[in-house]
Each structure stands twice: as structure tokens, then as C-alpha cells.
Amino acid sequence: MELMVLLNALVTRLLFVLHSLIGVWRVTAVKKEPKYWLLALLNLLLCLETGLTLKFKQGRGYKWFSPAIFLYLICTVPSLWLLEIHHGTQYCGNEHGAVQVNVSNQDFNQSRDSSHGSEGTDHHIIQTAKVFVNQLSTICETVWTLALHQTFLLLLVVGRWLLPIGMEITRDQLSQLLLMFVGTAADILEFASETLDIEDVRKNYALINAILAVWTWSMLQFPLDLAVQHIGCKPTASTKRIPSLLLCRYSAELWNIGVSLFIQDGPFFIVRSILMGHFRIFNQMLVFFTAKNILVVTLQLYRLAVITLDFRATILQKSRKEVSCCPCKPYEASTHATADQDTEMKEFVAFPPKGESQALSEDQ
Numbered sequence: 001m002e003l004m005v006l007l008n009a010l011v012t013r014l015l016f017v018l019h020s021l022i023g024v025w026r027v028t029a030v031k032k033e034p035k036y037w038l039l040a041l042l043n044l045l046l047c048l049e050t051g052l053t054l055k056f057k058q059g060r061g062y063k064w065f066s067p068a069i070f071l072y073l074i075c076t077v078p079s080l081w082l083l084e085i086h087h088g089t090q091y092c093g094n095e096h097g098a099v100q101v102n103v104s105n106q107d108f109n110q111s112r113d114s115s116h117g118s119e120g121t122d123h124h125i126i127q128t129a130k131v132f133v134n135q136l137s138t139i140c141e142t143v144w145t146l147a148l149h150q151t152f153l154l155l156l157v158v159g160r161w162l163l164p165i166g167m168e169i170t171r172d173q174l175s176q177l178l179l180m181f182v183g184t185a186a187d188i189l190e191f192a193s194e195t196l197d198i199e200d201v202r203k204n205y206a207l208i209n210a211i212l213a214v215w216t217w218s219m220l221q222f223p224l225d226l227a228v229q230h231i232g233c234k235p236t237a238s239t240k241r242i243p244s245l246l247l248c249r250y251s252a253e254l255w256n257i258g259v260s261l262f263i264q265d266g267p268f269f270i271v272r273s274i275l276m277g278h279f280r281i282f283n284q285m286l287v288f289f290t291a292k293n294i295l296v297v298t299l300q301l302y303r304l305a306v307i308t309l310d311f312r313a314t315i316l317q318k319s320r321k322e323v324s325c326c327p328c329k330p331y332e333a334s335t336h337a338t339a340d341q342d343t344e345m346k347e348f349v350a351f352p353p354k355g356e357s358q359a360l361s362e363d364q
Contacts, residue, residue: 002059005164009059012162013050016072017043019148019155023079026144030086042075061166063225068163069156070223076152077219081212083145084196085205149192153185156222173228180227180256184264188218191268194289200281207279214267221263226255242315250307260300269293 020043028036049067053059161178165171192215201207221227247254260266272290275281 005059006054008162008164009050009053012159013046013068015155016068016075016159017046019151020046020072020075020079023076023083023148026148027079027082030083030141036082039075039078042078046071046075057166060164061169063166063168065225066160066163066223069160072156072159073219073222077216080145080148080152081216083141083148084212085208086141146193149189153189157181157185160222169225169228173225176228177225181222184221187264187268188215190289191215191218191271194285195271195275198275198281198283198286200279201275204279207275211271214271217267218264221259226252227259228252245315246308246311249311253303253307257300257304260296265293265296265300269297 021040024037024039027039028034046068049071053067157178160181161174165174169177192211195201195211196208201211269290272286272293276286276290
């Protein structure tokens with residue numbers, strides 16, 4: 001096992017666990033109930049996946065799917081759900097938060113001076129860590145939640161980059177995938193922050209749950225690598241069917257279109273349309289991103305039509321070539337039939353039927 005592969009696999013998963021634990025800590029601090037620390041047990045799944053990957057895959061990734069990214073979603077998404085739901089019951093004032101930060105800075109300076117004068121370096125480090133944690137706790141909860149959303153999406157992209165790739169995906173395909181993930185992460189962050197920050201949405205828990213459900217659904221595209229990999233079907237009898245041939249030839253393009261229509265832009269457009277049509281919620285950014293979703297969905301449908309027409313033209317061209325070769329086949333068949341008939345006649349003359357052979361023998 002290569003040292004760099006092992007190091008990348010372990011460091012990336014360690015970052016995932018650390019970020020997940022920070023999310024659990026924020027939930028416990030906000031809810032003020034220690035029982036939420038049980039969410040940290042979800043990281044045991046990621047630890048189990050790490051051991052199995054190191055044992056059976058030598059630290060490298062799998063084909064078409066990343067279990068580490070999927071388990072990272074499982075470990076982090078519940079914490080963000082709880083923070084967003086609790087967000088609706090909080091009010092964060094800027095002045096109060098600024099006063100708390102200033103007081104924390106003063107406490108930090110005092111603890112640093114007292115530690116220099118009386119105790120050693122170890123005590124100074126412990127006191128500094130305590131003051132730093134207390135200072136982080138005074139930060140406004142909305143800032144914490146947004147920061148966790150941002151770092152979550154950044155770690156998904158960076159973590160996919162750092163994770164060792166398998167033999168089935170190339171460096172070029174990985175770079176294409178990462179560029180797609182960057183654009184996808186930006187759209188998802190815009191959807192979550194832009195819709196959940198609307199005051200009328202915060203007053204409706206059903207809307208919050210629906211938006212978070214769509215947000216979770218959109219995150220499921222990150223563990224999959226189908227956007228840059230073709231299926232590569234073998235020329236068997238099943239691939240002679242037109243849908244199978246279309247899927248084999250344009251698997252990556254069809255996956256990108258399906259993700260946009262059914263996982264990302266399509267659901268985002270539906271949610272934003274419901275907010276504007278049913279709940280009468282309008283603002284400039286909501287209208288802009290709704291128009292953007294309409295444009296993306298239209299372009300994806302146009303792309304699907306172009307792929308279908310191109311595939312149909314290819315099939316028709318091949319069928320015409322086969323038809324142009326068909327007149328030769330009846331001629332070859334008739335030639336073979338005439339040759340078989342001549343052979344049978346020769347055999348018939350050389351070996352006459354049994355009755356005729358007996359009559360000839362009696363005459364003689």
C-alpha cells in the first residue's frame with residue numbers, strides 16, 4: 001500500500017469526523033441537552049468504512065460510488081437539520097453578539113497575563129483553549145449555521161479531491177467531476193440560504209421541513225461518479241435494443257440531465273414556484289433564481305432532444321446501409337438453391353429409385 005494513498009485516505013476521513021463532531025457540539029450547545037451527543041455515534045459507520053476500505057481496497061475508491069462521502073452526509077445532515085429547525089425560534093442581535101465577543105477578548109487577554117505570571121505553559125494552553133471555546137460559543141447562531149453549511153459543501157469538494165481514486169476513474173475525469181461539484185455546491189448553498197432566510201418561511205415549520213428535505217435530496221448526487229463515467233456496455237443481445245444502446249452511448253450525459261431535472265434544478269424550481277404561487281412570497285433573489293432554474297431545465301430538455309435526434313439519425317443511417325446490402329442476399333440465396341438442385345438431379349440420375357432399378361435388371 002502506498003504511503004500517500006494511506007495518508008490521504010486517513011486525513012480526509014479525519015476531517016469528515018472532525019467537522020461532524022463540531023456540528024454535534026453546536027446542536028448540544030443550542031439545545032442544551034447532552035443526549036444529542038449520541039449523534040456522534042454515527043461516525044462509527046465512517047470508522048468501519050475506513051477499516052474495510054483499507055483492508056479490501058488498499059485505501060482506494062470504488063467504482064461509480066464513494067461510501068466515505070455518503071457516510072459523511074449521514075453523519076452531518078442530521079445536525080444541520082436540527083440547527084435549521086431550532087433557528088426558527090432564535091433571534092440574534094448584532095449588538096449583543098458584538099458585546100459578547102469583546103468581553104471574551106478581554107477574558108482572553110486576562111487569562112494570558114495571569115498564566116504568564118503564575119503558572120506554566122501547560123496551564124496557559126488549557127486556559128487559552130477554554131477561552132477560545134467560550135468565545136466561539138458567543139458567536140451568533142445564524143453565523144454558526146451558515147458557516148457549517150459552507151464548510152460542509154467545501155469539505156465535500158475538497159474531500160472528494162483528496163480521497164484516493166480507484167482504477168476505474170482517471171485524473172481527467174476527476175477534474176471534470178470536481179468542477180461540476182463546485183457549481184453544484186454553489187447552487188445548493190444559494191437554495192438553502194436564500195429560501196430559509198425568508199421571514200415568512202421561518203414562521204412555517206412545514207415549509208422548513210420541505211425545503212430541508214429537498215436540500216437533503218440534492219446532496220445525494222455527491223457520492224456518485226456517474227457524471228463523468230460511461231457504462232461501457234458490451235455488445236450482447238440485450239444491447240441491441242434501442243434504449244440500451246442509447247444508455248450505453250450517452251450514459252454520462254443522460255446522468256447529468258437526470259440530476260438537473262430530478263435532483264437539483266427541477267425540485268428547486270418546484271419549491272420556489274410554490275413559495276411564489278401558493279404562499280405569495282416574492283423578493284428579487286427568489287424571482288431571479290426561479291428564472292435561472294427555468295432556463296437550466298429548458299436547456300437540459302433541449303440537450304436531451306439533441307441527443308435523441310442524433311442517436312436516431314445514427315440508427316437510421318445504419319439501417320439504410322443494411323437495406324442497401326439486402327439485394328445481394330436473394331441473389332446469393334437463389335444461386336445456392338440452383339446449385340443444390342443440380343446436385344440433387346445428378347444424384348437422382350446416378351442413383352435411380354428402387355423400383356426403376358429392379359425393372360432395368362429384369363429387362364436385362
